[in-house]
Amino acid sequence: MSIESVMREIEIESSSGKKFLPIVGPVKGNFLYMLAKVSQAKTVLDVGTLTGYSALLMTKAVGTKGKVTTIENDKNYYDEAVRNFKKAKAKNIIPKFGDATELLKKMPENKFDIIFLDIWKEGYVQVLDNCVRVLKKNGLLIADNVMWEEEPLKKWREAIFNHKKIVSFLVPLADGMSVSMKS
Ligand SMILES: C[S@@+](CC[C@H](N)C(=O)[O-])C[C@H]1O[C@@H](n2cnc3c(N)ncnc32)[C@H](O)[C@@H]1O
16 A cells, blocks of 8 residues: 555544544644655654554655654554554654653664654653754754643743753644754
8 A cells, every 4th residue: 555545544544533543634744744845854753653644644755765763652553553554665664662751862862854742742841852862953843732731731832942952933733833943
């Protein structure tokens, strides 16, 4: 199957409401895709794989010469994502099973052009410093759902605007995305 067909299958499954499948979706997905394309990103880190939708989207953007590393800590989602990557013949995705906070600590600095952060929201602030560390200079950290009123998102907005190594802004697209550039 093509990458697009596998993504479409995930979109249909997500919108059917039969199971909880909170994917980034096609609208915010287009924005992510556009940022990856215009910045000519080749190395992407996708934090929060679920069943692989955002990783597949990013693999389309980076092309066959790029690499997408994706992190998931739920074994069922991880296994389903790996099956979806095989189905889509997406060979340049590197799936990693484990907790994002721990895996990020072990990654080398200045490695990624783009990081898409989309884990459970209590984890956002916890991974911020390491996301910035592994991001290349002028690289982009994009986080999803950032306009929610919940405490973890309030703390996220505060943290990104007070962080010394990034310049950030909020994009009021659906429930919001933040875009931060490492300076
Ligand atoms: C909102 S979903 C990700 C959706 C995905 N980015 C997409 O668009 O298809 C969040 C995922 O992050 C995973 N997750 C939550 N906290 C995590 C953590 N600390 N480390 C790794 N994965 C985590 C969850 O199990 C879930 O699959």
